Amino acid sequence: MKGPFPRQVLTTVGLDSNNGIYPLAYAIVETENKSSWVWFLQSLGEDLDLGSNSNFTFITNRQKGLIPAIAQLSPCAEHRYCLMHIHQNMRVKWKLKEYKDHLWRCATATTVPEFEHCMKEFSNYDKEACEWLRKIPPKHWARSHFTGRAISDIMLNNLCEVMDKAKGPLTPTATTILDVNKSHASHYIARWNGGEKYQVTGAWQDQHVVDVRNNTCTCRKWELIGIPCKHAIATLYEMTKNSEDVGDIYRWVNKVYWLDTWKNAYSYKVEPIKGRIMWPKSLCPTTLIPPTHHKQPGRPTKKRKKSEDEKLSQSQRGSQSQTGTHGVSQEEGCKVGPDGVQKLTRKYVSVTCAKCKNKGHNSRTCKGQGGRS
Known part of the structure; x- marks a missing residue:
């Protein structure tokens, strides 16, 4: 969470019968560490009647403190890692598409001999990358090492579809x-x-x-x-x-x-609520105070952090714009979009001040140069 009250949002979702995401719970914590995850998972377990011996399957992105928290509270649970996040970590050093293909072949193999064969092919392609992948226990990311407890072929966090026009006995x-x-x-x-x-x-x-x-x-x-x-x-x-x-x-x-x-x-509904003015007064003696204000060091960021895939796609589009598209050369003050159409930029555009109506500056830098020129 950005702004004067920076916090972390912890979320958990379930997987429905159509391999879609079903929201379960979220919480706002001061920081993301083991203690915050333990508290969150304990609260979740109380709501869902999960015990320490529950045979649930968790799919996570290996956030800080989450792995030891699950191991502490749910030692019997199966813990899988999101394959998309593993690939993003791999892309930091190995960016070619062939690495992604080898990763998916190893991860989707359903038997151990098939898995070892795919890993051998990966090692022949790049031994260093294969050794990096072997350091991640395959029971967390390779389908061949899954227990089969969770009836699902999902291996990453995807978005769900809607139930519109669904016909037939199956999803x-x-x-x-x-x-x-x-x-x-x-x-x-x-x-x-x-x-x-x-x-x-x-x-x-x-x-x-x-x-x-x-x-x-x-x-x-x-x-x-x-x-x-x-x-x-x-x-x-x-x-x-x-x-x-x-x-x-x-x-x-x-x-x-x-x-x-x-x-x-999805048969359970979220009931509508009345406006705040009609809420009953709480008799709880605890007084809720606002969170402490933390001033962020440095200049506030205006753009979100982008993944390696987004950076790569943007650099490819940028290289296409520099060379032009469909044989159209760029001119000063123009840029070529991904669709090959030239678009005007703000470069070399004269700015008119809203106060004095003069050109060459705006109202923030206006020093009262007089009327319209």
Whole structure:
């Protein structure tokens, strides 16, 4: 928070059935450290009935004091790190797109052998960058090392969609993922082992075992995400051919993705309140005093801090403006926008004073030069 009362805003949100963000709580604290996070998480736990043995999954951006606070209050919780913030830290030294691609391949691998293969490819590309990434425990950022406790494929903090025009038994996100898996399942062949398991084979030595009783596949995507993978769907197709009653395929999707579950999450409303003049007087003997005033050192900042991605995109646009766009050269007093259109700048523009009506200065620097010239 900027201004004469600088503070820090701590927030927590939940992930709904459509991989959208559901606001839960926020608090204003003096500074961001372990004690403030411990107080915030304790208050959150009291409101949500979270105990020290609660099996929740936290996704954080590794803010100062947050990691030890979660370890102290929720030792049984799974703590994941936002992959976007890991990439931003990587971009400080390694800016090329290839580093981002290697990071995402390693993070989205669902099995440990696949993860080690991706890390080996990353090491062959840049050993130093790979060693930097290995220092971050993979259980916090690599899907192959997740427990599967949280039924979700989310790996960063994204913005949620709205519930408008949602149709069908599943949420829009789950429907999209299921449709993609259906299209890929047609390229796989499932063979029954005489029990509850199937061997599913595809191209490029892609072969896995599906256990329909436990709703698992050795690729771990069904277990981690909660939506049948392409191997599981191929198995369900084979069971249907053998006249087995598998029902609607959406029934094999975890209930967290059902549309009814999503709607129930937003069934609670925020009640409107009356104006302040109609609020009842509080009988609490505690007197609330305003926060202490802190004068910020130095000149106040007028612009927010920008991420490395924003700085890079702006520098690219700046280089395009210097060279011109679509063969149009720049002239003095003009600049070329990203769309290739020349725009006037304030450079070399004569300023008229609002007081004396003379040109060359403004009202703040006016010294009473007389009437209109």
